[in-house]
Amino acid sequence: MRLDHWPAGPRRGMIDAVERSVASDCVVIGAGLTGLSAALHLGWRGVRVHVLERGRIGDGTSSKASGWISAQLRTPNALLELVLASLAYYPEFLRRLGDDCGFERCGSLVVFDSVSQLEQRQMLDATQREVATFAGARFLDAAEVHDLEPALAPEIVGGALFEEDAQVEPLRLLEAMVRAAADAGVVVHQGAEVTHVGREGAAWRLRTPIGSFTAPRVVIATGAWTTAVAELAGTDVPVLPVSGQLLVTRPRKGALRRCVVYQPDPRFATKLACGVRPAVDGRLWIGTTYRAGTFDASITAEDSAAIVGAFEKVFPGIADTPIEQAWAGVRPVPADLVPIYGAVRSADGVIAAVPVAGLAEAAAGGRLVADIVCAAPPSVAADPFDPARFAEDD
Ligand SMILES: Cc1cc2nc3c(=O)[nH]c(=O)nc-3n(C[C@H](O)[C@H](O)[C@H](O)COP(=O)(O)OP(=O)(O)OC[C@H]3O[C@@H](n4cnc5c(N)ncnc54)[C@H](O)[C@@H]3O)c2cc1C
Incomplete structure (x- = not known):
C-alpha cells in the first residue's frame, strides 16, 4: 500500500x-x-x-473497502437513490480528480440457488422501481446466468443483473x-x-x-x-461498528466478467455475503463477513473459512485460485x-x-x-x- x-x-x-x-x-x-x-x-x-x-x-x-460501487441491493430507497446519483456522478468526479482509478462499469450479478431467494429479490426490485432513476434489475434464468459466468455452480438457478454497477480501486x-x-x-x-x-x-x-x-x-x-x-x-x-473480512486471490484473468454476489437472504446483509469482484489486474476480491457491535478488525480463521466455503460452493469453476491476502475493517453503520x-x-x-x-x-x-x-x-x-x-x- x-x-x-x-x-x-x-x-x-x-x-x-x-x-x-x-x-x-x-x-x-x-x-x-x-x-x-x-x-x-x-x-x-x-x-x-x-x-x-x-x-x-x-x-x-x-x-479496506472491496471496490464496489454497487446500487443493485441497496435498500431503503433513499440509499438506493443516493448510490444511483453517485454512480451517475462518478465519471465526472474522476475526471476532475485526473485519474480514472480503475473505474469500470462492469455490472453486478446477484445469483440465487433457491426459488425463495429469487422471489425475495423480485419483491425488493418492485420496491426499488419506485425510485424514478432505477431502471430495475434484469432477471435471468439458469441457462442465461451460466452463459454469462461459466464458473458458477450448477445449483445456481437464476440471477439478477444490473449493468450500471461499477468497480473502482479504493x-x-x-x-x-x-x-x-x-x-x-x-x-x-x-x-x-x-x-x-x-x-x-x-x-x-x-x-x-x-x-x-x-x-x-x-x-x-x-x-x-x-x-x-x-x-x-x-x-x-x-453509529454501530460492524467489522468485516475480505480475501484477495492471485491474479486469474477472465475468471469472472462482472461483480457476482451470492447472499443467502438478498434483502439484508447477513453474517456473510459472498461477493467476488474481478479487479482489473485479474485478482478476485472475495468477501465479506459481518460482525456487529465490535471494533475488532482481526483476521480470523473462522471468517476466512466462511468466505472460502461460500466461494467454493458458488464458484467451483475457479475455487482453486490461491488466496494471497486477507484484511478486515470496521464499517460505520448508522443505527x-x-x-x-x-x-x-x-x-x-x-x-x-x-x-x-x-x-x-x-x-x-x-x-x-x-x-x-x-x-x-x-x-x-x-x-x-x-x-x-x-x-x-x-
Ligand atoms: C471488508 C469491507 C469491505 C467493504 N467494501 C465496500 C465496498 O465495496 N463498497 C462500499 O461502498 N463500501 C464498502 N465498505 C464500507 C466502506 O469501506 C465504508 O463505508 C467507508 O470506508 C467509510 O468511510 P469513512 O470515510 O466514512 O470512514 P473511515 O474510512 O473509517 O474514515 C474515518 C476516519 O476518521 C478517523 N478518526 C476517528 N476518530 C478520530 C478523531 N477523534 N480524530 C481524528 N480522526 C479520527 C479514523 O482514523 C478514520 O481514518 C466495506 C467495508 C469493509 C470493512
Missing part, C-alpha cells in the same frame, strides 16, 4: 499547527473517503478547509483525492486526533496533539468512531441503516457525514456535504439523511 507517500502539504500544516492555532472556514474530522470527498468538494468551491486525521489517511475503513481513489485536495488548497493533517471540541465565540475550537484548529463549521466524518467524536461536541450521532448527512441541531455548525456504503456514496455524498456546509441547494434529496431523525425519537 502506498498511502504513506503523501505530498509535503500535510507535514507543512502540522508544523504550523504546533506553533499556533490554525483558523479556517471548515474543519473536517476524518480522512477517509467521506471526509476527503467532502473536503475536496469544499476546496473546489473556494472554502478554506483543514482535515484532521488521527492516524494516517485511509487508516480507518476506507483502505487505494487509487484515496490517493487521487489527496492529490486533488492538495491542488484545491485543502490541508490534511495526519497524527491529529481530535480530543476536545469546544465553543469559542461563533467558532468551534478543536484540540489535537499537533495544535488547535478553529472554524465556524465542523464536519464529523469519522466513520465507525462517529458516536465518540460527536460526544466531544456534546451531541449524539448513533437505522440509512446514511447520515446533515447539520446536527444541538451543535450549531456541526455537520455529520456517515455513509452506509462509503465507497459507493463517496462521490455524491462528499458533494452533498459541501452543499450543506455552503447552504447551497442539495444536489440530491437530503431530507432522509438528516440526523434530526434521531433527536425526534428521544
Whole structure:
C-alpha cells in the first residue's frame, strides 16, 4: 500500500499547527473517503478547509473497502437513490480528480440457488422501481446466468443483473483525492486526533496533539468512531461498528466478467455475503463477513473459512485460485441503516457525514456535504439523511 507517500502539504500544516492555532472556514474530522470527498468538494468551491486525521489517511475503513460501487441491493430507497446519483456522478468526479482509478462499469450479478431467494429479490426490485432513476434489475434464468459466468455452480438457478454497477480501486481513489485536495488548497493533517471540541465565540475550537484548529463549521466524518467524536461536541450521532473480512486471490484473468454476489437472504446483509469482484489486474476480491457491535478488525480463521466455503460452493469453476491476502475493517453503520448527512441541531455548525456504503456514496455524498456546509441547494434529496431523525425519537 502506498498511502504513506503523501505530498509535503500535510507535514507543512502540522508544523504550523504546533506553533499556533490554525483558523479556517471548515474543519473536517476524518480522512477517509467521506471526509476527503467532502473536503475536496469544499476546496473546489473556494472554502478554506483543514482535515484532521488521527492516524494516517485511509487508516480507518476506507483502505479496506472491496471496490464496489454497487446500487443493485441497496435498500431503503433513499440509499438506493443516493448510490444511483453517485454512480451517475462518478465519471465526472474522476475526471476532475485526473485519474480514472480503475473505474469500470462492469455490472453486478446477484445469483440465487433457491426459488425463495429469487422471489425475495423480485419483491425488493418492485420496491426499488419506485425510485424514478432505477431502471430495475434484469432477471435471468439458469441457462442465461451460466452463459454469462461459466464458473458458477450448477445449483445456481437464476440471477439478477444490473449493468450500471461499477468497480473502482479504493487505494487509487484515496490517493487521487489527496492529490486533488492538495491542488484545491485543502490541508490534511495526519497524527491529529481530535480530543476536545469546544465553543469559542461563533467558532468551534478543536484540540489535537499537533495544535488547535478553529472554524465556524465542523464536519464529523469519522466513520465507525462517529458516536465518540460527536460526544466531544456534546451531541449524539448513533453509529454501530460492524467489522468485516475480505480475501484477495492471485491474479486469474477472465475468471469472472462482472461483480457476482451470492447472499443467502438478498434483502439484508447477513453474517456473510459472498461477493467476488474481478479487479482489473485479474485478482478476485472475495468477501465479506459481518460482525456487529465490535471494533475488532482481526483476521480470523473462522471468517476466512466462511468466505472460502461460500466461494467454493458458488464458484467451483475457479475455487482453486490461491488466496494471497486477507484484511478486515470496521464499517460505520448508522443505527437505522440509512446514511447520515446533515447539520446536527444541538451543535450549531456541526455537520455529520456517515455513509452506509462509503465507497459507493463517496462521490455524491462528499458533494452533498459541501452543499450543506455552503447552504447551497442539495444536489440530491437530503431530507432522509438528516440526523434530526434521531433527536425526534428521544
Ligand atoms: C471488508 C469491507 C469491505 C467493504 N467494501 C465496500 C465496498 O465495496 N463498497 C462500499 O461502498 N463500501 C464498502 N465498505 C464500507 C466502506 O469501506 C465504508 O463505508 C467507508 O470506508 C467509510 O468511510 P469513512 O470515510 O466514512 O470512514 P473511515 O474510512 O473509517 O474514515 C474515518 C476516519 O476518521 C478517523 N478518526 C476517528 N476518530 C478520530 C478523531 N477523534 N480524530 C481524528 N480522526 C479520527 C479514523 O482514523 C478514520 O481514518 C466495506 C467495508 C469493509 C470493512
